[in-house]
Amino acid sequence: MAPAALEAQSQQKEETVAHNSVLSSSSVNDTTHRSKVSVIGSGNWGSVASKLIASNTFRLNSFHDEVRMWVYEETLQSGEKLTDAINRTNENVKYLPGIKLGNNVVADPDLENTVRDANMLVFVTPHQFMEGICKRLVGKIRADAEAISLVKGMEVKMEGPCMISSLISQILGISCSVLMGANIANEIAVEKFSEATVGYRQNRDVAERWVQLFYTPYFIVTAVQDVEGVELCGTLKNVVALAAGFVDGLEMGNNTKAAIMRLGLREMKAFSKLLFPSVKDSTFFESCGVADLITTCLGGRNRKVAEAYAKNGGRRSFDELEAEMLQGQKLQGVSTAREVYEVLSHRGWLELFPLFATVHEISSGLLPPSAIVEYSEKQVRSF
């Protein structure tokens, strides 16, 4: 869309937020005070997040319309650059084909250029790339920037686990919230009803801006003051999804699957609270907790590949099945299970978390998939 057309439409922006009672309504006509949003990442979920955000920045006066989205440049089979294809068609033709992102989304292959003018940075890349990206951004972002992480996973260091929100805060020296929830990207892309949870550290006003940026009538966002709880839910649920997939592959039925999911939720809660005593029980009742666990264990890719792994009796590796089944998408559960196992080993907690431990032992080939239920007596004794 041409700048003039954008400007004309901005005149019609809503001045209040219809569906979000937590926000004070304020008319922001001075464009210099409008928030400017950049999205770092453009995979399946990054593209859907950009679409959600762009619908709100376009509608609301408190944001600049344009959403700049960093794209790790690729050359498509046609010879066209991915960024050029996105900007020409307004679709991420590779990772979210068929969905218009909004004309105010601009794909940019230059990481530094993407973030230069932004005071709201949305991180949504595979977690293994986050440390490198943050290091490249040191000294390149605005002094008043705030971040939110949609990234699932953690970095395990010698001194212990480091959450992605902490990594961002430590390397860039800015505050970082998180957004997690029952959010299978393709369903949100077609605007089916769902919910999400923003976890924030201290500043309620910052949390409300993030809620405002993501909230739509079909995407209900709630904020809770518990960054670590929300982030660990989003991370650990992928380990439980592997367990649920094993149960599916072994055709053990719904009672068993529900029992394994419940035991998994219990270990998620216990693990999170051992690592961060500030984590709240109530967070596990939010969308990031029980709902994300349910949707991931019903339909997610970790569950799907784990089911195939169990059906094959563990004879085909996760790497092989992932390459065959996921068209280039990466499975986070297997690496998270390994990272969790490292934390458990290092701290002497293996016996306290038999489900988490067993999932890693199965996915790494040490135990057969049927071990997922055989550990149950250990489980009962340990709590």
Place this chain on the structure above:
Amino acid sequence: MAPAALEAQSQQKEETVAHNSVLSSSSVNDTTHRSKVSVIGSGNWGSVASKLIASNTFRLNSFHDEVRMWVYEETLQSGEKLTDAINRTNENVKYLPGIKLGNNVVADPDLENTVRDANMLVFVTPHQFMEGICKRLVGKIRADAEAISLVKGMEVKMEGPCMISSLISQILGISCSVLMGANIANEIAVEKFSEATVGYRQNRDVAERWVQLFYTPYFIVTAVQDVEGVELCGTLKNVVALAAGFVDGLEMGNNTKAAIMRLGLREMKAFSKLLFPSVKDSTFFESCGVADLITTCLGGRNRKVAEAYAKNGGRRSFDELEAEMLQGQKLQGVSTAREVYEVLSHRGWLELFPLFATVHEISSGLLPPSAIVEYSEKQVRSF
């Protein structure tokens, strides 16, 4: 099995409980002090419960072997009485065909005779029959009897809702615990791994006897001191299962289903705590809470019929679909939704519980199935 054979095997009973650390091990060789168990009810779940119980009374010294099971007498198509068929084949040929109940289960068509010698009464009938059954038992039970209810549902009286455990206690003047959980009966019948929760009022020793009676390596039972919380979980989850079924019938996807299940869990918790302030949040993390909700929303009959109802756009009634799809089993969700609606209306709480209210309005034909998601904005405003 002949009495002599039973006696011989009793000599070999285990003197301690291998899998249940909460129990003190005591040798009870004096048969006069052994607990005697009767099961009132013999449907699908009642038959499975009798099988679980009979395996333990047979194995453990603290119980009489025989489990007497009251059967509402029917004449089978063959002309044989149902009780005769059960006692001849050791199977409930009508409600749980193909599963041996254990030779120490005795089907009895005489209600008073079933309970006469028992000090542990297990109630497991459709909830609408409970009041009549209890009234027939007044003065017919042992003075030292204890009860446990596996019945889902509640009676709505002018003065408010009455839980089944309270009904039993009030009419019979005995204490009553409850057992609820992620327990689709046919899966437990074939000994697939699952869990359940005993809710007890005050006496931990009583709770431990109930745990001992039901616990097997594939059926893990945990006790919590929260009768009302556990019982309301088992009752209210059927209302949420109808909502989940509507979402399935409308093909809205897993995010939406997970969101509706989470919102349902939230209303279950809020409703229970408004009715009984003693209800604990932690109960909803037990098998009776989140796990039962999951299994019921994945595979239960309320979900299944609600899915068909939504697929038909509400044009075929629940009564009609129930008769066609359930072979004589009864759907509890629809009547529970109506009863909950009556409580909400009577107390002025309808606006606080938009999901519960909407489920009843859909199942009674006042709203179309698609209303299940359209209420979402009300939901966000009300909490």
